[in-house]
Amino acid sequence: KLRSIEMASGWAAVMCALPPAAEGNIGGAWNAAGVIIFPAGGQFFKVAATGGVPAPIPVAGAVEPSFPQFLPDQRHFIFLDGPISWGGTIKVASLDGGEARALVKSDAPGVFAPPDWVLFYRGSSLMAQKLNLERQTLEGGPKLVAASASLGVLFGVRALVSASATGVLAFGKPRGGSVGRLTWFDRTGLAGSSLTQPPDAEYLNPAFSPEGNLVAVNLMDPHTGDWDIWIIDVERGVPSKFTSSPANDSDPIWSPDGKDIVFVSDRGGQMGLYRKAVGGSDTEELVKIVDGARQLVPSDWSRDGKILYFSAQFERRSVWALPLSGDRKAI
DSSP states (O other): OOOOOOOOOOOOEEEOOOOGGGGTTOOEEEOOSSEEEEEEETTTEEEEEOOOEEEOOOOOOOOOSEEEEEESSSSEEEEEOOOOOOOEEEEEEETTOOOOOEEEESSOOOEEEEETEEEEEEEEEEEEEEEETTTEEEEEEEEEEEEEEEEEESSSOOOOOEETTTSEEEEOOOSSSOOOEEEOOOOOEEEEOOOOOOOOOOOEEEEOOOTSSSSEEEEOTTTTTTTTEEETTTTEEEEEEEOOOOSSSSEEHHHTTSSEEEEEEOOGSSOEEEEEEEOOOOOEEEOOOOOOOSSSEEEEOTSSSOOEEEEESSSSSSEEEEEEEOOOOOO
């Protein structure tokens, strides 16, 4: 059921029964004219706030719609089209139906900020771009609002930002104070030296090479929001960039002989495992696309180098073993 709650009394009234395909769809919007829209089964429905039978909105070009938000004319709305586990494309559509217009790629649902801005995410960077409300197109280039903004991940990626009518934004950050540092600790818990951090960023998910002289880390570009993998020479403290894809590359693990690194990437909108030689060719080998995975993390490598282990989030989280030869069928 779709229900409304009277804030003064807490009384909940049924507006309508939801279509059977509504389970698993997220988000909805209520405009000033008393029309409510929500996604179900790959399309949008509308219903009066006073109740009634939901009517489909014939929006073409929407595959996995979620999180609609009305624009000031109360007829057009923006929404996220794509898997809610890792973002998609922010599009604009109308209550009258018709073709949805693509606006911008985003790693989380978009938010409209009065008078004419669309907020979106690139990695953990919160961006803004002007929206021409008459043409329903973006103009000018994107502007960086915050280099380190949190994303909500409860039942899919969510935008933790709210825009007021006065131009003031409220948004979440992953932490307060200074960024973290990779620091040596001995086995008694005594802190030692730290690796030099890049400006306004921090190294995450460190993985030591078998010989312990190199450490592979994740690092986000604060201006683009792209995650890449860097390798740091521990003795000299010198970092070098290992991946340069515009996709998000993360969670590196070393081969037992220290010659290769396997990492996860969301290239082409699909979660996959990739392999690249250390200090050699720039070629990146696709090891396996893991279809339908919401999250994917390579975790370990067998000592003989023949089997790769990873965890994947489908309906439930599970651990898999992937032979690196033959048909590479994960178990």
